Amino acid sequence: MATSAVLCIILGENDSAKVTLPLGIPSSVEELQTSLRSKPWPNAFPVPEFVYDVEIQLQRANIDFQSNGTLFSPNPRMKSDILEMLASQIVKYKAYPSSAEFDSVAEALMKKHPCLREQGSVTGFYGWKISLKFKMGNYRTKLRNIGCSELTVNSLKRQQDDQRTSRNQVKKPKRAEVNYFPDYPTGQTKQSLEEERLALLSEVHKNNNQQVVKDKMERTFAYRRHEVIEDKPFIAEFKRRWPALFSEREVEAEFARITTVPLRSKFMQQLDHHSSKLLRIFQKKGGAAGQKIRNIMAEYDKNDAIETRRACVIKALIVYLNEDPESLIREYLDVETDQSVDQMVLGIFAIKKEGAEPTDSLADVGIVIEGVEVLNDLQNIANALAILFGLTYALDLSYPKNLRCTFKVLQKILMEMDVRHLSKAQVLKNKLFE
Structure with a gap:
């Protein structure tokens, strides 16, 4: 896209249809961040103020509802204005909200304006949710037509003929990315x-x-x-x-x-916070996995340094999730000639000095991606894993299939990102918060 980025402004027939995305005009590096989203999806969706005439009608309808339970049915134009404003608020956080996130928006609307609740609906807002989904689709089309990168990237005109019917080609945030595909800064090409x-x-x-x-x-x-x-x-x-x-x-x-999340400080704080409870959970693991965990934790008995504790908890966690820690962390002696890191697709290598004491630090710790050593001298395994997790976002890498559950736990439990969809991580989270 060779043209400069534009502010995404939709001009409608009247002022109620005007919508401005939260894209600033960065004239310096200090102002650049204003062109990016600054917050993830909120726990409680903030319903915006609607245009004056809509707010007046809703206030009166809410008073009627509180006094005699009368529900309010807005006319098509008013409903369209409400949905348009909600869509403009949604896109401040993401352009492709999930079904659960549409639920949270519709539910927040009902809490703020209970007069809009629907009769015959279990939730009271199902019809609003469906209408909002359609409105959001139309709103994305408008934004795509004026050149918003996050949406034009999925335009059929930009795709190859053999990809035009493939839903898998849609590029959108899937791991709680807030700024997944931003526009170029204004004035830049x-x-x-x-x-x-x-x-x-x-x-x-x-x-x-x-x-x-x-x-x-x-x-x-x-x-x-x-x-x-x-x-x-x-x-x-x-x-x-x-x-x-x-x-x-x-x-x-x-x-x-x-x-918008700090990487290492959050990773280490959460790892340390959960370590004691994780160790108690690991002790209850039986069978071959339990024996592997006990062998791993034996290293911590020899060296109780915080770096060793973190590394042992990470390895034991991988075993607990029925995955292989050696698929992620390869350990070598510095005298070994067969350090086949070039065969690693994605992982960490840790090199120990021959004859080193258990309390000695590692000679080197690094990260390999696609057989390329991308970083080294990372001090310890926990630090390397935090940086590797950050690189999966920076480089838009998929989680390895044989370590998918481990990375999902790192994302959803340790980093607390996209916690609505925990799947297998839910069982572990329940045990952590018992």
């Missing part, structure tokens, strides 16, 4: 951002240049996301084009841009 990227290549090799690198990474965030989502580059090529991303500091920053 693909060409101007490519020039920023080239300038970044020279800046990244300079000493004491972290602030300049950070600013340029901020400016080029949308450009980088377009490349990741649309082109799906190989990791080796992407690392060559964006070497600045492959540092602990910038992985954290990229994760925060995408999700």
Whole structure:
């Protein structure tokens, strides 16, 4: 998309149809974040104020409902105005809400304006939910027509002929991403951002240049996301084009841009918070898995350092979820010549010094993706796993099939992202909060 990003403004027949998305006009790096969503989907959806005449009618109808139970049926135009305003509020958080999220919007509308409840509906808002789904579809079409990247990426005109009927080709947030596919900053084009990227290549090799690198990474965030989502580059090529991303500091920053969630501080805090309860849960595990967990925890008995505790809890958690920790974490001695990290699709390598004491730190810890060593010198396994989790978002990587349950638990329980859909993680969460 070579044209500059535009503010997504829908002009209707009257003022009630005017909708402005939360996209600011960034004139500097400090203002750039205003062009991005700043909050995930709220626990309680904030129903907006409607246009004046609609609010007046709803207030009077609510008074009638409270006094004599009379329900209010808005005329088609008024209902359309209500739905349009709700759609404009929804898109501040995401363009593709789930069914449960539509439920939360309709339920919030009924709580604020109980006069709108429906007779004959179990929930009291089922009809509103269906109407809202249709309105949201129409609203997305409007936004797509004026060039919002998050929606134009799924336009049939942009897809190959053999992909036009494939629903699997729809690119949208699936793991609680808040800024999944943002527009280019206002006034910027693909060409101007490519020039920023080239300038970044020279800046990244300079000493004491972290602030300049950070600013340029901020400016080029949308450009980088377009490349990741649309082109799906190989990791080796992407690392060559964006070497600045492959540092602990910038992985954290990229994760925060995408999700608005702090990465390592949240990961470590939650891991430590749940560790004691997890250890008690693991002790009750029987059979072969229980024996594997006890063998893993024996290492913690030799070294009670916090880094060892975290690593043992992580490995035991993987076993508890009926997955193989060696699929994620490969441990080697520094004298071993067969350190086949180039065969790893996605994982962590940890190198120990030969003859090292249990209390000694690891010689090296790093991350491998598609056989490419993308980061090293990460100090310990827990830190490496946090950065690896951040990279799955920064690079839009799917969770490995043989470790999917582990990564889902990291996402939904440790990082508390998209907790509405827990599936297998629900059993573990129930035990943690008993």
